[in-house]
Amino acid sequence: MAGPTLMNTYGRLPIAFTHGEGCWLYDTQGNRYFDSVTGIAVCGLGHAHPAVSEAVCNQSKKLLHCSNLYQVPLQQQLGDLLCQVAGMDSVFFCNSGAEANEAAIKLARLYGKKKGIESPSIIVMEHSFHGRTLATLSATGNRKVQAGFEPLVSGFVRAPYNDMKTLENIARANNNVVAVLMEPIQGEGGVNIAPVEYLHAVRKLCDAKGWLLMLDEVQTGNGRTGAYFAYQDYGIAPDVVTTAKGLGNGVPIGACLAKGVASEVFHPGSHGSTFGGNPLACAAAMAVIKTIQSNNLTERARSLGEQILSKLKQEFSGAEYIKDIRGKGLMIGIEMTEPCPELVPLAQTVGLLINVTSDRVIRLLPALTMTDVEAEHLVTTLVRLIKLYAADDRKKPR
Ligand SMILES: Cc1ncc(COP(=O)(O)O)c(C=O)c1O
Structure with missing residues (x-):
């Protein structure tokens, strides 16, 4: 974990990775995570391409x-x-x-x-x-x-x-x-x-x-x-x-x-x-x-993005805690009605790395090299997580 010699510029999560492969990152404890952050839109071809x-x-x-x-x-x-x-x-x-x-x-x-x-x-x-x-x-x-x-x-x-x-x-x-x-x-x-x-x-x-x-x-x-x-x-x-x-x-x-x-x-x-x-x-x-x-990955990003967007829209149709779902290719935002930074560590517990930007927008930036099965895994895991979080969240006093 980051020690006192590193300048205090980042609010880092308590996790460190040893290696990656494609859409997956492995931490120092040997746990595997699906990476929908890709180093903030950096590893578009996945890890260790x-x-x-x-x-x-x-x-x-x-x-x-x-x-x-x-x-x-x-x-x-x-x-x-x-x-x-x-x-x-x-x-x-x-x-x-x-x-x-x-x-x-x-x-x-x-x-x-x-x-x-x-x-x-x-x-x-x-x-x-x-x-x-x-x-x-x-x-x-x-x-x-x-x-x-x-x-x-x-x-x-x-x-x-x-x-x-x-x-x-x-x-x-x-x-x-x-x-x-x-x-x-x-x-x-x-x-x-x-x-x-x-x-x-x-x-x-x-x-x-x-x-x-x-x-x-x-x-x-x-x-x-x-x-x-x-x-x-x-x-x-x-x-x-x-x-x-x-x-x-x-x-x-x-x-x-x-x-x-x-x-x-x-x-x-x-x-x-x-x-x-x-x-x-x-x-x-x-x-x-x-x-x-x-590998025609631009076209792949376009079609995967369309599939993911339409599945997310279908899953969250009528959900009052979702304000909007939007995106282009593999740059996708799910805007919640309330700030949701807690979702990031929660996602980690189910083996998923996500990013929340502007307080309430879950931003997905997965690798363009994702397989159909991996895309399905991302959507299923994320949808389950958001639904559980929203159900739990509504019980919290505001
Ligand atoms: C649109 C945009 N411009 C510029 C930057 C800055 O890039 P860097 O962090 O490589 O300096 C970012 C980083 O997030 C960005 O998203």
Whole structure:
């Protein structure tokens, strides 16, 4: 268990894992758990995926790191593949989601400066999450993440999610806006899915105003929502997209991709990273993308997600303790009417790892490689658990 030498930044559960295989994690006591968290949407191919293990193992015997002072052929190959998959023109590699968003924020500011805007602003959303660095927590729409770290980074204007009126008002009142940064589906905010018309309207407004549309697909990317990137299902293209999490299946790597004018903003010296896009991380990400492609895992995520959603809706039809069940692909939220953090340790007692976000949304982010039997196991175990919890909960005095 975590001791006093680790800084007190996490409220950790009293459990530690020794190894994993596919959808399953094994703890130090030898207990097995079905993992519907996957390291918070990281291990999309499941644990110890042979293609990733082999790629990491082989690369570690050749070259782990050499720095961006030199050509890195694997980084170029990964860049080509990722740009092709995303329909984007160029990419900057870093090590995390927050870093990918930092790159996007810097890119947008430089884009503004080049247009003669001295103090550029970026529109960000309520209930968003973009990371824990100073700029990304300032962009984040959650006071809990920001509290204590003031002064925040300036240059962000906030709008409610799914509210075009506010965006249009900002467009009329503010000449300094250079970009909109948003998640197509808010993850930490509670699995809030942007309606298709809304995202199209945002794209249209960005086009009309010369703003960059920057989508944070750190959580939604890499096949999770039933397309490689969620925007591909919406039928729009962003100017900038950021990703991380599932890209390395557990090996830290992030990416900020750009298209068109946004692709021409950075020049040598604008931005950089010591580790970003090193051979080890790139080998892992290459294996991830190729595995997603060769096994058609985006389609698998889509169909499994539809099955799970429809079973959950059927099981909880008329349940007064459920407010909503929603999702896209294998990013699913079950919103309870009351806060339900106790469900996490309770689930553990029945061999299930779940996550609760925004106090009352049970968030499922299982592996895209799940079998039908495993999906059935997840739904059956979870439904039984929630029903027992709700029955018990109603007896508790409030
Ligand atoms: C949408 C989104 N953006 C950014 C981040 C930050 O990523 P990281 O923790 O890798 O810095 C997260 C992490 O949860 C996220 O969900």
